[in-house]
Amino acid sequence: MSGLAAEEPPPGAQAHTVRGRLRRALAAWEDATGLGALARRFLTTPVRPGWARATGPALLLLLCAQLATGFGLALHYSPSGTTAWASVFYLEERIAGGAFVRGLHAYGASALVALLLVHVLAVGLGRRYRDRRAANWLLGLCLLPLIGTFALTGYLLPWDQKGYWATRVATGIVRGTPLVGEAAARALQGGAELGSLTLTRFFALHAVALPATLLLLLALHLRVWRRTRPDPEPEAARPYWPAQAARDLALFCGLLCALALAAHFRGAGLEAPADPSSDYPPRPEWYFAPLREVLKAVPEPWGSIVLPGAVGLLLAFLPWIDGPRSSRPRLARALLLLPFALWGTLLLHAQLADLADRDYQAQRRRAAEEADLAKALAREGVPGEGAAALLWRYPPRWGERLFERHCIACHEVDGRGGEGRPRDSEASGGEGGGSEAVDGDVDALGEGAEGRGETAPGPVLTGYLGLRWLREVIAHPESPRYFGRVPSLRDEMPPLEEAFLPRLDAIAAFVRAQDPAAAASLDPARIAAGRKAYFAAECNSCHSLKPGRADLGPNLAGYGSEDWLLRFLRDPGHELFYAEDNAMPAYGDELSADELRALVAYLRTLDGDPYPGDPRRAKPRPLSGTGLGTPADAALGR
Amino acid sequence: MSDDERPSPAAGEAESGNAPPPSPGVDRRGFLHLLGLGLGASAAATILGAVGTAALKTPLTARGVGGGWVDLGPLARFPDGAPAKVVAVGEHVDAWNRFPARSLGGVVVVREGARARAFSSVCPHNGCDVFVRSEDLRCPCHESVFALDGSLVRGESPRGLDPLEVRIEEGRLRVRYQRFEVGIAERRPLG
Numbered sequence: 001m002s003g004l005a006a007e008e009p010p011p012g013a014q015a016h017t018v019r020g021r022l023r024r025a026l027a028a029w030e031d032a033t034g035l036g037a038l039a040r041r042f043l044t045t046p047v048r049p050g051w052a053r054a055t056g057p058a059l060l061l062l063l064c065a066q067l068a069t070g071f072g073l074a075l076h077y078s079p080s081g082t083t084a085w086a087s088v089f090y091l092e093e094r095i096a097g098g099a100f101v102r103g104l105h106a107y108g109a110s111a112l113v114a115l116l117l118v119h120v121l122a123v124g125l126g127r128r129y130r131d132r133r134a135a136n137w138l139l140g141l142c143l144l145p146l147i148g149t150f151a152l153t154g155y156l157l158p159w160d161q162k163g164y165w166a167t168r169v170a171t172g173i174v175r176g177t178p179l180v181g182e183a184a185a186r187a188l189q190g191g192a193e194l195g196s197l198t199l200t201r202f203f204a205l206h207a208v209a210l211p212a213t214l215l216l217l218l219a220l221h222l223r224v225w226r227r228t229r230p231d232p233e234p235e236a237a238r239p240y241w242p243a244q245a246a247r248d249l250a251l252f253c254g255l256l257c258a259l260a261l262a263a264h265f266r267g268a269g270l271e272a273p274a275d276p277s278s279d280y281p282p283r284p285e286w287y288f289a290p291l292r293e294v295l296k297a298v299p300e301p302w303g304s305i306v307l308p309g310a311v312g313l314l315l316a317f318l319p320w321i322d323g324p325r326s327s328r329p330r331l332a333r334a335l336l337l338l339p340f341a342l343w344g345t346l347l348l349h350a351q352l353a354d355l356a357d358r359d360y361q362a363q364r365r366r367a368a369e370e371a372d373l374a375k376a377l378a379r380e381g382v383p384g385e386g387a388a389a390l391l392w393r394y395p396p397r398w399g400e401r402l403f404e405r406h407c408i409a410c411h412e413v414d415g416r417g418g419e420g421r422p423r424d425s426e427a428s429g430g431e432g433g434g435s436e437a438v439d440g441d442v443d444a445l446g447e448g449a450e451g452r453g454e455t456a457p458g459p460v461l462t463g464y465l466g467l468r469w470l471r472e473v474i475a476h477p478e479s480p481r482y483f484g485r486v487p488s489l490r491d492e493m494p495p496l497e498e499a500f501l502p503r504l505d506a507i508a509a510f511v512r513a514q515d516p517a518a519a520a521s522l523d524p525a526r527i528a529a530g531r532k533a534y535f536a537a538e539c540n541s542c543h544s545l546k547p548g549r550a551d552l553g554p555n556l557a558g559y560g561s562e563d564w565l566l567r568f569l570r571d572p573g574h575e576l577f578y579a580e581d582n583a584m585p586a587y588g589d590e591l592s593a594d595e596l597r598a599l600v601a602y603l604r605t606l607d608g609d610p611y612p613g614d615p616r617r618a619k620p621r622p623l624s625g626t627g628l629g630t631p632a633d634a635a636l637g638r
Numbered sequence: 639m640s641d642d643e644r645p646s647p648a649a650g651e652a653e654s655g656n657a658p659p660p661s662p663g664v665d666r667r668g669f670l671h672l673l674g675l676g677l678g679a680s681a682a683a684t685i686l687g688a689v690g691t692a693a694l695k696t697p698l699t700a701r702g703v704g705g706g707w708v709d710l711g712p713l714a715r716f717p718d719g720a721p722a723k724v725v726a727v728g729e730h731v732d733a734w735n736r737f738p739a740r741s742l743g744g745v746v747v748v749r750e751g752a753r754a755r756a757f758s759s760v761c762p763h764n765g766c767d768v769f770v771r772s773e774d775l776r777c778p779c780h781e782s783v784f785a786l787d788g789s790l791v792r793g794e795s796p797r798g799l800d801p802l803e804v805r806i807e808e809g810r811l812r813v814r815y816q817r818f819e820v821g822i823a824e825r826r827p828l829g
Contacts, residue, residue, distance in 0.1 A: 081732045165766065169779055172764030176796075176821025187694055192702035192828045193817070196733040277725050277744030277759060279769040281778035295764070296780045299794050300821055359769070363778065385737070392740065401727070409712035409809060419714040419809075 045226075046237035049244045052126055055119035056225075057248035060218070062112050062255065067211060069105040072098075077157065079203040081196040082386030084159035085273040089378050089387070092270060103263025109151055111255050113287045116147055117340070124318065124336040127329060132228040134319035139221045141316055146214055151285060153206040159199060159387070161367060164274030165282030167194060167202075176300035194274075272370035273387035280370075281363040283354070290346030293353075311339045376615035396611045399602025402595055406587065410458040413606065418457045457485050458584060465515075465560045466607030470508035475501065486583050493542070493553060500537045506530035507537070514545070515560035517612065550575040565600040702817045702828025703730065703742050710756075710811045716749040721770045721786055723747075723759055726815040742815050743767075745802060746775060748786050756802040756813045757788045763795035765820040775799065796823040 030036045047053065076095055078087040091098035120140065123129065129137035152170055156163040171194065175185040190197030231237075238244070271280075284292055294303040314335055322332035354360050370391065377390040391397065403413070412418025459482040463469040477493045478484045496504065510530025513519040519527065534540060542553035549555060555576040558564040570588030572578050587596065605611050708726045716722050723746050730740040744759030744767050759767050759775075766779035774791060775784040782793025789798040803814040817828045 080735075082735060169764045169766060172766070172820045175819060176764070181821060182819055183698055186697045186700065190697045191700040191733075192697075196735065197697070275741065277723075277741050277767055279723075279767065279778070282766055292780065295794065297794070299796070303794075359771070359776065360778065363769070386735070388740070401725070404715045404724075405709075405711040408715040416717055417712070417714045419712075 043241040043245070044239045046232055047240050047244050048232040048236045049238055049247060051247055051251070052122045053244060054247045054251045055115060055122050057245075058251040058255065059112070059115050059119055061248070061252040062108060062115060063214070063218070065256070066105060066108050066112060069101050069108060070207065070211075072101040073105055074207055077203070079157065079196075079199040081159065081199065081274075081388075082384070084157060084199050085270075085387035086378065086382035088158040088160075088270060089375065089382070092267070093375075093379070099267050100260075100263050102268045103266070104259050106268035107259045107262040109154060110285065110287070111259060113147060113151060113285075115255070116143060117287075120144070120315070121336065121340060124315075125333060127322065127332065129319045130322065131230075131324055133225075134323075136221060136224040136228055137319055138316055139217065139224060141312065142217060143214075143221070144312070146210065146217065148288075150206065150210050150214075151287070153202040153210065155285065156194075156202050157199065157206065158270055159274050160271035161274060161278065161280040161370070162269075162271045162282070164194065164276075165280055166284050167198070169282055169284070173295070173300070173304045177305060178301060194276075270371065270375070271367060272374040272391060275388065275391070279363050280367050281360050286347065289350040290343045293346040293350050314339070372616060373614075380615060393598075395598040395601035395613060396605050397602075398595070398598035399600065402591065402599045403602055406590070407461075407599075410584070412457070412460040413462050413464075415462070418460060420457045459483060459485070461603070461606055463608070464603060464606035465512065465518075466609075467505070467508045467512060469607065470511055471504050474507055474511070475504055486581075492581060497537060500533055503529065503533040507533045507539070510534050511556065511559060514556055514558055515564070516558075517562075518560060518609075548576070550579070554578060560604075562597070562600050562604070565603060566596055569596055569599065703815075705816055705827075706814070707805070707812050708742065708745075708815045710745060710747065710813060712809055713749060713752070713754060713806060713811050714809065716747050716754065716811070718749055718751060720772065721746055721748045721775060723768075723770045726813065728815065743817065745813055745815065746770065746799065747811065752806070754804055754806065754811055755787070756804050756811070757799040758802055758815075758817065760800070760817060760820065761795060762797045762800060762818065762820050762825075763793065768799065796821065797825060800825055 073091065076087055076091040076098065078084060088102070091102060093099070123137070123140065152167070156167040171185045171189055174188060175181045177184060186192060188198075188201070189195075190201040283289070291304075291308065294307060297303070298307065318332055318335065321335065322328045373394070374387070374390050377394065378387065383389045383393070385393075403411075408417035410418060410420065459473070461469075472479070473482050475496050476482065478491075478495055483493065496507075500507070506526050506529040508530070509522050509526045510533070513522050513527045513530070542551050543556045544551045545555075545557050547555070547557040549557075554568075567574070568577055569586075569591075571586045572584040573580075573582035573586060578584070587599075591599065601611055601613065610617065706728060708728050710724055710726065715724075723744050726742045726745050727739050728742045730737045730742055746757045746759050746768065748755045748757075757775075761768050761777040761779065761782055763777060763780055763782050766777050768775045768777045768782075768784065774786065776782070777784075777793065777795070780794055782795040783791040784795075784799050785791050788801055800816070800818045802816060805812045819826045819828060
């Protein structure tokens with residue numbers, strides 16, 4: 001308060017000017033709050049300047065930066081299983097500066113952990129835990145698990161593969177704790193499994209409970225620091241501002257530059273949306289990687305709880321190991337450096353092991369492709385069903401699942417299936433009928449399959465619609481790989497006459513060209529030659545090319561096109577297709593229109609051609625109707 | 639502001655010197671003391687109890703995914719003798735969302751002719767998803783390796799892969815999809 005009195009204006013001077021009024025208002029504010037005096041006292045605190053003392057203040061500034069960038073993220077984040085990934089994607093790609101803020105926050109978290117470890121090391125090596133400062137050493141150590149929890153909860157929030165699987169492991173580790181494991185894991189997850197309730201919970205912890213706890217702990221840490229720190233030697237002492245403050249700010253700004261570079265040039269990254277079953281190889285953040293190495297070799301709970309706990313206890317007892325009664329600086333230094341050295345060694349080992357692991361490298365590449373595909377699909381808008389639907393409903397994959405459910409029993413593909421269709425009693429439309437309960441006794445090893453092979457299998461579809469497949473089918477339709485498997489068809493279509501065999505390639509190209517989408521990539525001269533041969537060989541006498549004309553064999557107008565395949569799948573027994581020779585069930589009622597389209601999309605990729613709707617090849621459509629004429633849109637157009 | 643200074647021994651004494659002398663009102667004061675503590679404690683207990691109940695009761699009793707029979711498609715889709723990992727598709731309820739057909743999790747199927755075994759692909763160690771190699775199944779997290787009969791070959795998993803009940807009906811493979819608690823030697827279904 002004494003400092004304040006000196007600044008009060010002389011009585012009467014400028015009392016009625018604007019400046020005078022302002023001055024008096026400020027004085028009244030200062031009188032009420034005392035903040036100015038507090039700041040002055042803080043800034044003039046005598047300290048002995050040094051870089052080793054800059055870690056604490058820089059840490060504090062970094063935490064403030066995390067609070068600010070965290071707010072910027074929370075403005076756009078929506079915690080739920082359907083929206084979390086989509087909102088982070090939207091922030092990354094559609095919010096101006098969103099990716100940069102997220103990058104700052106993500107790399108800031110890493111920097112925070114690194115700086116915290118350096119801070120512990122600097123304080124420890126400086127023996128600043130001795131005497132009255134033991135309490136503050138312990139308070140500071142509490143920050144380690146707190147920041148760890150921050151990192152853990154923040155990692156999950158994007159609900160991408162990386163966060164999801166890392167959290168599956170983390171909750172799995174908690175589950176492995178004796179006695180309380182399952183209850184603790186459920187309390188953490190908000191249920192029996194990871195899901196929307198885990199996200200709301202982790203978000204509440206990450207953005208509300210943990211920051212509040214951290215601020216309280218930090219306030220206490222600073223207060224105890226002021227109350228317990230020894231007075232610096234008078235000859236070395238300088239006021240905090242500017243001698244030490246400049247060092248603190250220099251360290252912080254240096255870190256901030258590194259963060260900004262990382263955020264701008266690398267970004268925080270976003271993997272594909274969380275998928276509860278995948279070959280994604282989970283990895284923790286680098287600072288937890290040594291723990292993973294321990295878990296690989298040491299059974300729980302020794303690796304997960306006992307070892308980290310022992311290290312924590314060792315650090316906590318440092319003020320008494322190297323205490324006022326028994327000064328053991330060398331032992332203390334060894335005890336302090338040992339866990340850090342171990343941690344660093346394991347970190348290096350983890351990196352080298354991953355580099356040498358071929359399974360891991362292949363899975364990483366695949367994960368990167370998945371992420372690219374998911375993001376490309378998301379650029380056209382994430383469906384309300386949630387981000388997981390992006391890949392789940394991606395037509396070629398959806399179609400493949402449907403094929404493996406409905407078609408593969410009769411149609412061999414890539415060496416699997418084609419063993420014959422069982423009695424037709426499956427009325428489970430689409431994929432949804434999978435969870436119905438079935439009563440009866442069960443064995444660990446199922447037996448039965450008496451219905452297998454009841455119906456003859458259909459043509460092999462490996463390479464379906466490809467020129468090679470067409471050549472083989474046209475030359476030898478009676479082959480047991482193709483229509484020879486269906487007795488009624490065996491005699492209907494004879495093998496191609498030998499005279500036409502030299503023109504087989506051209507005929508195949510001509511048949512393939514009935515699909516306008518495929519015609520563009522075929523040689524027009526060859527198609528024309530094939531057309532001649534098609535008529536010369538009298539293919540057209542059974543396989544008409546006129547739309548809607550029913551002949552002995554299937555009508556081939558538009559053969560192989562999406563439309564032809566859709567009509568065929570809906571009703572293969574239609575007079576335009578196999579008519580009375582048909583042995584294939586109709587799927588018009590069993591599958592929905594979307595499912596049929598997905599199945600066709602898959603069938604059309606069997607020849608090795610890429611799916612034409614792959615958004616990674618097509619130009620992205622901007623979201624319409626959202627008024628998003630931002631520069632971000634232009635930047636998206638690749 | 640004095641609390642920022644080191645505590646001086648004199649300050650504490652001055653504080654106690656200001657206390658009123660003992661009086662006949664001490665009983666009344668003691669009662670108010672107890673009342674204050676009691677009110678404060680019950681208010682705190684009410685609020686913390688309410689929040690604690692909301693935070694913990696439902697999660698601790700919630701049921702896990704699965705338990706129903708899931709159709710994995712025709713047995714013919716599985717290669718004979720080699721392991722395959724497929725997705726169990728079924729109704730998935732996540733809090734307030736219901737998805738009629740979504741991945742519940744992975745199933746490893748090892749077919750031997752007309753018979754088949756099935757395992758949950760969740761590694762019983764920490765809950766990662768194992769992946770299929772030609773001769774064995776490997777967990778990408780902590781590198782436990784399992785044989786095709788589900789038994790642990792090496793690694794820190796406390797048990798082998800969890801077998802799922804299997805039925806083969808009309809050439810189609812059905813499994814009773816379940817998740818189990820991880821990290822313990824005992825095989826205990828979730829929920």
